[in-house]
Amino acid sequence: DVKVTQSSRYLVKRTGEKVFLECVQDMDHENMFWYRQDPGLGLRLIYFSYDVKMKEKGDIPEGYSVSREKKERFSLILESASTNQTSMYLCASQGGNGNEQFFGPGTRLTVL
Amino acid sequence: GEDVEQSLFLSVREGDSSVINCTYTDSSSTYLYWYKQEPGAGLQLLTYIFSNMDMKQDQRLTVLLNKKDKHLSLRIADTQTGDSAIYFCAESMPGGYQKVTFGTGTKLQVIP
Numbered sequence: 001d002v003k004v005t006q007s008s009r010y011l012v013k014r015t016g017e018k019v020f021l022e023c024v025q026d027m028d029h030e031n032m033f034w035y036r037q038d039p040g041l042g043l044r045l046i047y048f049s050y051d052v053k054m055k056e057k058g059d060i061p062e063g064y065s066v067s068r069e070k071k072e073r074f075s076l077i078l079e080s081a082s083t084n085q086t087s088m089y090l091c092a093s094q095g096g097n098g099n100e101q102f103f104g105p106g107t108r109l110t111v112l
Numbered sequence: 113g114e115d116v117e118q119s120l121f122l123s124v125r126e127g128d129s130s131v132i133n134c135t136y137t138d139s140s141s142t143y144l145y146w147y148k149q150e151p152g153a154g155l156q157l158l159t160y161i162f163s164n165m166d167m168k169q170d171q172r173l174t175v176l177l178n179k180k181d182k183h184l185s186l187r188i189a190d191t192q193t194g195d196s197a198i199y200f201c202a203e204s205m206p207g208g209y210q211k212v213t214f215g216t217g218t219k220l221q222v223i224p
Contacts, residue, residue, distance in 0.1 A: 004154070035214075040120060042200065042216035043155075090154055099143050099204055101212060103154030 003027075004093055004104035012110045019078040021107050023091030031094040032074035033058075033101065034066060036087040043090065049074055081111045116215035118201055123221045130188040132218045134201030137182060141203035144177060146186045149198040149217070158186075158199075188220075196222045 007022035025032065031050050035043040035058075045058030047066040055066050063085060067075045074093075078085055088108050092101040115137045124130045136144070142163055147155040161168045161175045161184075168175045174187040188195055201215040 040216060042116075042118075043214040045211075092155075099160070099212075100145075100157045101155075103156065105152070105154045 004091060004102050006089075006091055006104040006107050008107050009105060010108050010110075012112065013078075013081050014112050015082060017081050017111075019081050019109065019111075021076040021078075021089055021091075021109070023074045023076070023093075023104055024072050025074075025093035025102070026072065027093065027095070027102070028071065029093035029095050029102075030071075032068065033092040033094070034064075034074065034076045035090045035092065036060070037090055037106070038087050046076065081109075083111050085109065086111045116201055116203055116213050118199075118215040118218045120216065121219050121221070123223060124191050125223050126191060126193060128191055130186075130191045130195070130220055130222075132186045132188075132199050132201075132220065134184040134186075134215055135182055136184065136201070136203050136213075136215075138203060138205060138213075139179070139182065140205060142206050143204045144175075144184050145200075145202040145204070145212070146173075146175065146184075147200040147202060147214075149200065151197070155200060191220075191222050193222045193224055196220055 004025045033048040034046045049055045049068040065077045090106045091104040094101045118134045145160040146158045148158045149155045172189045176185045198217045198219050200217045204212045
């Protein structure tokens with residue numbers, strides 16, 4: 001079974017703090033994604049990566065950065081957290097020739 | 113650009129059929145998907161249909177695709193309480209990594 005794990009299920013941070021969200025997949029997938037999920041807005045793509053050290057902006061990259069130093073790990077970084085970044089963050093991975101995305105359980109981040 | 117729309121809520125009685133609808137705008141989509149998100153979990157692929165098909169059946173699930181109207185539906189026969197979840201419609205576009213655009217999600221509530 002494909003497994004995508006995220007470092008935390010729940011996280012509470014203060015405005016201005018630097019936040020790291022980690023995602024690890026065990027299927028040697030080339031592509032990895034970070035989404036945020038908000039009620040009524042569905043999933044919105046923040047950043048994705050199709051190879052180690054490669055990254056591409058998604059639809060809402062502002063306020064975020066990412067890092068992919070190893071194939072299995074894709075990190076989302078909030079340089080200076082703000083209250084409007086309170087959300088559910090979902091990581092996904094996808095094989096290079098596949099189309100299904102496999103999702104982690106999500107991290108619910110609250111920024112106070 | 114791509115836009116995928118769904119109604120936000122659907123309520124059905126246990127044993128009835130549920131029909132969840134989705135409209136999309138990009139006629140170049142290659143695959144259309146239905147993902148299920150149970151409470152507190154990430155998304156899991158339920159089923160998908162290739163864009164040159166008009167119907168796919170998988171046990172209690174029937175997917176109908178009307179390419180002319182850019183309309184996708186998911187019918188769940190004999191809906192059970194375990195089917196209560198958020199259902200996301202998604203489309204993928206041709207490209208190196210198969211970019212996927214998700215809809216807003218439909219929350220299905222099954223009343224016992």
